[in-house]
Amino acid sequence: MDRRDLLKAGGVLAGSALMAGGLPGPASAARAVNFRVMTAATGVAARTDRRPVAGGVHDPKAGTTFISWGGTNEDSYVQAFRHGRWSAPLKIIDGRGDSHNYPTMVQADDGHLVVVVGMHNGETVIARSPQPHTIDGEWSPRVVAEGAAASYPMPFKAANGHLFVFFRETTRTVDPSAPTDNRPMLFMRSTDHGVTWQSSKQLTGLPYVLGSTDRADNLNEIYVGQLRHQRRPERVHLAWTLAGGGPGQHRHDYYHQDIHYAWFDPDALTFHAADGTDLGPQLTNDEIEGPCKVVVTPLERPADVVSPDYIQLVGWLRNGRPFVVWFTRDAALGFHDFASVWTPRGWQTSEVATGLRTREMEQIGPDTWRVYTTVDGQPGIATYRLENGRRWAAETAIPTPKPVQRVELITCFRDPARILATGASSAREVTVADGDVYVTGLA
Structure with a gap:
C-alpha cells in the first residue's frame, strides 16, 4: 500500500506531487528576494510549542514593531524595534516551566499591547501594557476567569x-469527571x-464552539494548527486535526486523524464551511465529519505514517476559496508536505514537497503565498511560492546563525521586521534557553 492508497482528500485520491526538499539556492533573477536578518536577542529562547499566530505587531502610530517570545521556564518577554534598534528584553509573565505557556500578542484600538498566555490546561493570563504604543512601564498580569x-x-x-482569543479547554480541569x-x-x-472579557459560553450559551464529547473513537481533542484573520471580506480561517485515545480508551493525544477547515464570522459569532454554508455558532461532530472535512487520513499515532502534525497553515485565493498547507512526519519516511485547495469539485490535495516543516506563510499576490519552511537541525529558513494552492516553487534561502524552531508573521508588518523566527533551544527542557530570537524582512 503506497501513500496514494493511504491518503484520501475528501474521498478523492490525492493529486500528483512536486517534490522539493532542503534549502533552495539563491532566487532567480525574476524572483530575486533579499531578506535581512536581525538578531533581537541572543542565547535566551527556550523550547516552545507556540502556534504560528500573533507573535508580534507593528504599530504605525509609534513607528515601532513589538514582539513576544518565551525564555527560561517559558517566561514571557517583549521587545520593541524602532529606528533600527532593539530594546532590551522585558520579562512580563512567569511561564511556570511549561513549553506550552507561550505568549501571544495583539494591539487594541486604544494603543495598548495585550499579551495572552494560556497556562496549559489551567488559567488564561492577560497582560496589558501600562501605556499605549510602548512596552515601557510596570506590567500587571492578571488571571481571566473566562479563559x-x-x-x-x-x-x-x-x-x-x-479582541478575540480562541483557546482549547481541557474539560477535566473544570470537571474532574470528564475524560x-x-x-x-x-x-x-x-x-x-x-x-x-466574556466567554463563548456566556455569549452563546453553548459549552463549546468547536468539538465533540461522544465520538466512538474518542477523538474529542481539537488541535487547531493556525487561525488567520482576513480583513476583506472579514473572515477568520481555522484549520485543525483531531486527536484522542482512540477506540476503547481515553488517552490524551494518543492518535491523530484527518484535516478540517471552517471560517468564523466575528460579528455574527457563526462558523461557515468552505462553500459558505452557515453552520451556526457551534461546530459539532456532524459538521466536523461533514462539511468541515478536508482530508481523510488513517487513525495513526503522531509521527506514524500519514499522521497529521500539530500545525496546519491556512490561507485563501482571490476568488475566496480557502486552502490548507499541512504535513505529516514519521521516522521511516520523514516529512511530507501537502496543499489542499477548495474547488467546485470539493477539496483537492497534492503532495507538494518532502523533507520540510512548513512553519508559516504570507500572501504576496492575489493567488500567491510565500511559505516559510525549515529543515530539522539545519540553520536557515527556506521560502517557497505556492500559486493557486497547487503550484510549488523554490524562492530563496534566509540564512540564520542557528536553527529556527518557530516562525510567525508579524501583524501589519513593516520591513525589515516581517517575521519573527525563534531559534531552537539545544534541549527539550524549558530550563535551557540558549536559542536566538531573529526578526527578518525584505532588505
Whole structure:
C-alpha cells in the first residue's frame, strides 16, 4: 500500500506531487528576494510549542514593531524595534516551566499591547501594557476567569476593534469527571480593549464552539494548527486535526486523524464551511465529519505514517476559496508536505514537497503565498511560492546563525521586521534557553 492508497482528500485520491526538499539556492533573477536578518536577542529562547499566530505587531502610530517570545521556564518577554534598534528584553509573565505557556500578542484600538498566555490546561493570563504604543512601564498580569482550563491561545482583533482569543479547554480541569481527551475549542471576547472579557459560553450559551464529547473513537481533542484573520471580506480561517485515545480508551493525544477547515464570522459569532454554508455558532461532530472535512487520513499515532502534525497553515485565493498547507512526519519516511485547495469539485490535495516543516506563510499576490519552511537541525529558513494552492516553487534561502524552531508573521508588518523566527533551544527542557530570537524582512 503506497501513500496514494493511504491518503484520501475528501474521498478523492490525492493529486500528483512536486517534490522539493532542503534549502533552495539563491532566487532567480525574476524572483530575486533579499531578506535581512536581525538578531533581537541572543542565547535566551527556550523550547516552545507556540502556534504560528500573533507573535508580534507593528504599530504605525509609534513607528515601532513589538514582539513576544518565551525564555527560561517559558517566561514571557517583549521587545520593541524602532529606528533600527532593539530594546532590551522585558520579562512580563512567569511561564511556570511549561513549553506550552507561550505568549501571544495583539494591539487594541486604544494603543495598548495585550499579551495572552494560556497556562496549559489551567488559567488564561492577560497582560496589558501600562501605556499605549510602548512596552515601557510596570506590567500587571492578571488571571481571566473566562479563559479557564486554557491551552494554545490564538488572539486576533476584529474589524470593529473587538479582541478575540480562541483557546482549547481541557474539560477535566473544570470537571474532574470528564475524560482526559475531552478538549474542545472555546473563545473569549473583549469589547473594551482587553480590560474585561466574556466567554463563548456566556455569549452563546453553548459549552463549546468547536468539538465533540461522544465520538466512538474518542477523538474529542481539537488541535487547531493556525487561525488567520482576513480583513476583506472579514473572515477568520481555522484549520485543525483531531486527536484522542482512540477506540476503547481515553488517552490524551494518543492518535491523530484527518484535516478540517471552517471560517468564523466575528460579528455574527457563526462558523461557515468552505462553500459558505452557515453552520451556526457551534461546530459539532456532524459538521466536523461533514462539511468541515478536508482530508481523510488513517487513525495513526503522531509521527506514524500519514499522521497529521500539530500545525496546519491556512490561507485563501482571490476568488475566496480557502486552502490548507499541512504535513505529516514519521521516522521511516520523514516529512511530507501537502496543499489542499477548495474547488467546485470539493477539496483537492497534492503532495507538494518532502523533507520540510512548513512553519508559516504570507500572501504576496492575489493567488500567491510565500511559505516559510525549515529543515530539522539545519540553520536557515527556506521560502517557497505556492500559486493557486497547487503550484510549488523554490524562492530563496534566509540564512540564520542557528536553527529556527518557530516562525510567525508579524501583524501589519513593516520591513525589515516581517517575521519573527525563534531559534531552537539545544534541549527539550524549558530550563535551557540558549536559542536566538531573529526578526527578518525584505532588505
